[in-house]
Every structure is written in structure tokens, then in C-alpha cells.
Amino acid sequence: GAVVSQHPSWVICKSGTSVKIECRSLDFQATTMFWYRQFPKQSLMLMATSNEGSKATYEQGVEKDKFLINHASLTLSTLTVTSAHPEDSSFYICSVFGADGTGELFFGEGSRLTVL
Amino acid sequence: AQSVTQLGSHVSVSEGALVLLRCNYSSSVPPYLFWYVQYPNQGLQLLLKYTSAATLVKGINGFEAEFKKSETSFHLTKPSAHMSDAAEYFCAVSRRNGNKLVFGAGTILRVKS
Numbered sequence: 001g002a003v004v005s006q007h008p009s010w011v012i013c014k015s016g017t018s019v020k021i022e023c024r025s026l027d028f029q030a031t032t033m034f035w036y037r038q039f040p041k042q043s044l045m046l047m048a049t050s051n052e053g054s055k056a057t058y059e060q061g062v063e064k065d066k067f068l069i070n071h072a073s074l075t076l077s078t079l080t081v082t083s084a085h086p087e088d089s090s091f092y093i094c095s096v097f098g099a100d101g102t103g104e105l106f107f108g109e110g111s112r113l114t115v116l
Numbered sequence: 117a118q119s120v121t122q123l124g125s126h127v128s129v130s131e132g133a134l135v136l137l138r139c140n141y142s143s144s145v146p147p148y149l150f151w152y153v154q155y156p157n158q159g160l161q162l163l164l165k166y167t168s169a170a171t172l173v174k175g176i177n178g179f180e181a182e183f184k185k186s187e188t189s190f191h192l193t194k195p196s197a198h199m200s201d202a203a204e205y206f207c208a209v210s211r212r213n214g215n216k217l218v219f220g221a222g223t224i225l226r227v228k229s
Binding site: 004006009034042043044046091093095102103104105106107108109110112 | 148150152157158159160161165167206208210211216217219220221222
């Protein structure tokens with residue numbers, strides 16, 4: 001499998017500020033990482049696919065200028081929520097594919113963002 | 117395109133009773149199928165997966181699921197529920213050689229003492 005770690009686990013920020021969330025693949029070199037968002041009592045929605053060394057691929061309806069993704073190395077992807085607003089409050093989870101090619105995802109612990 | 121339907125957003129069972137969480141999928145090609153569990157404020161943990169070997173798949177914590185192609189189903193079962201099984205469960209499908217996992221809406225399992 002793969003071990004994925006996110007930081008911070010919890011973050012509270014004021015409206016209008018930017019917040020950065022880190023996702024690290026601890027034991028696996030991940031050329032691709034996935035960012036999901038989960039609103040309360042809802043399922044996971046794929047936001048974007050983070051590609052090492054190139055631009056992220058965003059899902060339809062996700063604002064690329066608001067959710068900046070950087071994947072500068074094979075073990076680190078960052079998601080920056082810019083000019084955050086209360087409606088951006090959510091649980092953000094990153095994940096990587098395992099190496100067996102079955103499409104199994106390994107998830108980070110998630111990051112709870114609350115925008116006041 | 118692939119999709120997953122989980123029947124029942126909430127399921128409540130008594131401790132020791134059978135757990136049955138339903139999942140139906142839609143896929144134009146043979147799928148890979150997964151069940152994940154999520155505890156509050158945590159990421160998702162894989163319970164089991166179907167990848168075209170045996171149709172009855174055994175996972176962790178006593179859970180198992182059976183792939184039924186004729187019914188396009190992949191229901192999750194456990195013979196005897198424990199209090200610690202209370203969590204949210206997600207069924208997911210991916211296309212073989214694909215690069216995207218599609219999740220169902222989730223089912224919250226409540227276990228009564």
C-alpha cells in the first residue's frame with residue numbers, strides 16, 4: 001500500500017485569507033495525487049488531479065484560481081484555498097493510487113477547514 | 117461513464133445482527149469495485165476490493181462482499197455487527213486501466229446496543 005499524510009488536520013481562518021494544505025506520500029513516489037472535498041453528510045467529490053511537474057487537472061465546476069494546486073515533487077502536493085469564504089468550509093482529503101494498478105486509493109487523514 | 121448507487125443513506129442494526137449495505141454500479145466495461153469505511157473526521161480506509169478474482173471478497177473486520185455481474189451489485193455484509201462498526205461506508209467503482217475512482221453517496225451505519 002501507500003502511506004499518505006496531510007497537514008494540518010484542522011485549520012480555522014478568517015474570510016478573505018488563504019490557507020495551504022499539504023499532502024505527503026511517505027513511502028511511495030506519487031506522480032499523481034488526487035484532491036477530494038467532502039461537505040457534511042455528503043460523499044467525496046473529486047476536485048482535481050495533481051500531476052508532478054505539470055499543471056493540475058481540475059474537475060468541471062472547480063475554480064482553478066481559487067484552489068491552487070502545486071505538485072513540486074514526487075512526495076508532496078499542496079492545495080491552497082485562496083481568499084477563503086465560509087462556503088469553502090469543508091473536509092479536504094488527498095489520495096494516491098496504489099502500485100497494483102487496480103485503482104485502489106490510499107487516503108490521507110483529511111484536513112478540516114473552517115472559514116469564519 | 118461509471119456510477120455507483122448506494123441504497124439507504126442510513127442503516128440501523130442491533131449489535132449482533134446481520135449488516136447488509138447495498139451497492140449497485142453502472143459500468144460499460146468490467147469494473148474494479150471497492151468498499152471504504154470512514155470514521156468521523158478521518159480519511160477513508162479500504163475494507164475490501166474486487167479485482168476480477170473470486171467473486172466473494174473477504175475484507176477486514178469480518179466484512180465481505182459478493183460481486184454479482186447479473187445484478188450489477190456489490191453488497192457489503194457482516195454476519196454480526198459490533199458497536200465499533202458504526203461509521204460511514206462508501207462503495208466505489210473504477211474502470212480497469214482507468215484513472216478515476218467514483219464514489220457512491222455513502223451509507224451511515226448505526227449499531228444499537
